[in-house]
Amino acid sequence: DARSGLPLDAKKVHTGRRKELGAMRSFGVWDFVPENEAVGGKTVKVKWVEDDRGDTVRARLVAMEIAFDLRGDCCAGTPGLVLVRWVISSAASHPSKARQLAVYDVSCAFLHAKVDEKIFLKLPPGLCPAGLRGRLRCAMYGTRRAGLLWTDTYALKLVSKGFCRGKGCGQIFWHLEWEITLVCHGDDTLAEGSEKALDWLDGVMDELFLTKRRGRAGPGRKGGPEVEFLHRRIVYVEAVGFEYVPAVSYTH
Numbered sequence: 001d002a003r004s005g006l007p008l009d010a011k012k013v014h015t016g017r018r019k020e021l022g023a024m025r026s027f028g029v030w031d032f033v034p035e036n037e038a039v040g041g042k043t044v045k046v047k048w049v050e051d052d053r054g055d056t057v058r059a060r061l062v063a064m065e066i067a068f069d070l071r072g073d074c075c076a077g078t079p080g081l082v083l084v085r086w087v088i089s090s091a092a093s094h095p096s097k098a099r100q101l102a103v104y105d106v107s108c109a110f111l112h113a114k115v116d117e118k119i120f121l122k123l124p125p126g127l128c129p130a131g132l133r134g135r136l137r138c139a140m141y142g143t144r145r146a147g148l149l150w151t152d153t154y155a156l157k158l159v160s161k162g163f164c165r166g167k168g169c170g171q172i173f174w175h176l177e178w179e180i181t182l183v184c185h186g187d188d189t190l191a192e193g194s195e196k197a198l199d200w201l202d203g204v205m206d207e208l209f210l211t212k213r214r215g216r217a218g219p220g221r222k223g224g225p226e227v228e229f230l231h232r233r234i235v236y237v238e239a240v241g242f243e244y245v246p247a248v249s250y251t252h
Contacts, residue, residue, distance in 0.1 A: 041118025092241030100218030
């Protein structure tokens with residue numbers, strides 16, 4: 001285990017690695033080039049990183065692009081929690097009293113973005129034929145610009161669907177026609193809107209990204225009692241609004 005150093009179940013590791021390699025193939029994360037053509041860019045070593053998740057082992061292929069210099073084109077930034085509270089407040093204070101909150105989780109988020117620099121991969125044994133190197137095509141975990149490239153890709157795709165991006169904070173978006181407000185924190189999204197508007201957003205998120213829907217909170221047929229966003233519960237209180245419950249780890 002990458003965190004505890006304890007040994008992991010070999011069958012679980014095998015299953016986790018097969019799942020990760022399936023995602024790499026699905027997104028076309030790299031292709032192969034002869035070693036003598038792997039010039040004019042940076043060569044980065046890739047290693048397996050595994051975490052014990054109880055019943056499963058999460059395996060990740062992680063590039064080790066070391067930060068030997070200072071760069072201003074790597075930071076993606078994250079929104080302050082004040083923006084999360086603002087989205088919740090927008091839903092609670094809407095005159096219709098019929099707004100819902102929806103949570104989305106994008107799987108393999110970084111892999112949705114394409115790299116814009118030449119990076120070659122020294123892959124772990126068994127993943128690359130002799131005499132070849134991997135040529136990176138997608139924003140792989142561990143590359144310095146991965147977070148920024150994902151954030152820009154997410155924004156461009158939402159803007160293509162009619163969303164406006166915030167100028168002061170690039171992780172807040174709103175859609176004037178559908179009256180949706182959403183905030184993105186890494187691969188997690190919290191959105192507020194009417195039930196019909198969030199139905200439309202469900203389809204947009206499924207179309208643009210590999211998305212897991214984490215539920216809704218609020219009134220209406222598709223509303224629910226609560227959702228969780230960034231390890232904090234958001235509870236719907238009928239005839240009152242929403243209660244933002246702090247994370248337990250910060251309340252002791």
